[in-house]
Amino acid sequence: MRTGLAIPPGPELPPAPAEPALVIRDLTVTWGERPALISVDAAFPAGRLSAIIGPNGAGKSTLLKAVLGMVRPLSGRITVAGIPVARARDRIAYVPQRASVDWDFPVRVADVVEMGLWRRLGLLRRAGPAERARVAACLDRVGMAELAGRQIGRLSGGQQQRVFLARALVQEAELILLDEPFAGVDAATERAVIGVLKDLRAEGRTVIVVHHDLATVRDYFDHVLLLNRCSVAEGPVAQAFTADALQQTYGGRLPAAYLGQIGLGGQ
Template sequence: MLELASSNGIANTNEALAESPLAIRGLTVSYGQKPAVFSVDMTVQAGAMTAVIGPNGAGKSTMLKAALGIVKPLSGQVTAFGKPLEDQRARVAYVPQRASVDWDFPTRVIDVVLMGLYRELGLLGRLRGRHKAKAMDCLNRVGMRDFADRQIGQLSGGQQQRVFLARSLAQDADLYLLDEPFAGVDAATEKAIIAVLKSLKDAGKTVVVVHHDLATVTDYFDHVFLINTRKVAEGPVDVAFTAETLQAAYGGRLATAQIDQLSRAAG
């Protein structure tokens, strides 16, 4: 099984990898007996906004975490901008699921955003006025400037999500990976987040979002990656987001009528 995964990796290596902000080859992750992600290849299109979609438990978040080295994969290679990811950390920003941290942690909103400047500050680099100004600017971009001195536990779910986004903005990355940023947030926050993500795309950045709301895929994204443990489809929305690929990814879990409606929306 492992051999198969690694031979896939070699077979798929080509020049496209060198330019891709994130290229995954033969990624297999397992938490127990059954693999959560099996032999997945992904080549993220530079400058695009890509939605990673699939049913619950399909391995969307796990694939992202394994690609970033947060969980240890059984096999697979990951490159960012043509180099091993470990050498490109400064160019990659990650926004974890909001529920993955304890928001009772004793810290303020501004301090969380300043965490995004860790690579710039290093262990003992002095925190200067310009660092704070930058953090405030990032908060401003997500509409959270007035909350800078609040304890993070006092924020609503949507506000917490915006603070996480502001922290990633502070990293000045070229590739942004977001895990379910729209989960459980209010409509205003969803609008604010999508506006920031579109501005990142306009600035030439690459955005990859683990997404669960099929109804908004065509509005928000130009590329999709469908996964259900294995890769189902990958490509521009009009090619890869179709009734057939959705059926393949979700199986019987989506009503046929729903798929028809979505594929009409997809054009």
């Protein structure tokens, strides 16, 4: 298993391509009459690890859902590598929140990962030896090869998260979106997942993570979007992830001692 060392990213990365991987312009989404996102602009750089940070109800998951076409925005344009997102669905992989999945579903670990290939296989073409080998390789990469035949409800939370990461890997997408992948998982899984995400970045892929743990943002990510219905701040972690911006995002509710703990004190 890989160990995810907390190496601050930066100098060793090649410069990001000029064209961002995902651009969001003037995105407004409402749930009934309640606004979930108000005129959000964001540009996630290609080949980087980005975090979306914000309090509960800030619209973080809604933003991912708008990119995926699961919610219909009131207004806004979303492009993936310059192409309207509706025509770029095959370039995006998605790892949902664990709570949104029916874990009792009659499906086994390897079947879930194979689902990542279904769109390319079309309606009827069977998964051949090449596809099965790819499924096995992706399961191996997240350390789940031995549990390939297990029903998904019989896994621990961390193992479940890794299965869905393997499904995203098998898609070989340029853009990978993850919704709270570290919520309720054990430390070993968190290390394994962040290790895989950093490998993906090394391959030149773009990873965007809805994240809740402020303490790990500077270790894990290159780029950050601070969101609370509106975009509060966005940019490289070193510039955008500041105590001021965080207080603005969280409505001034973050204790100074906590900010000091995560290395943002005295600003």
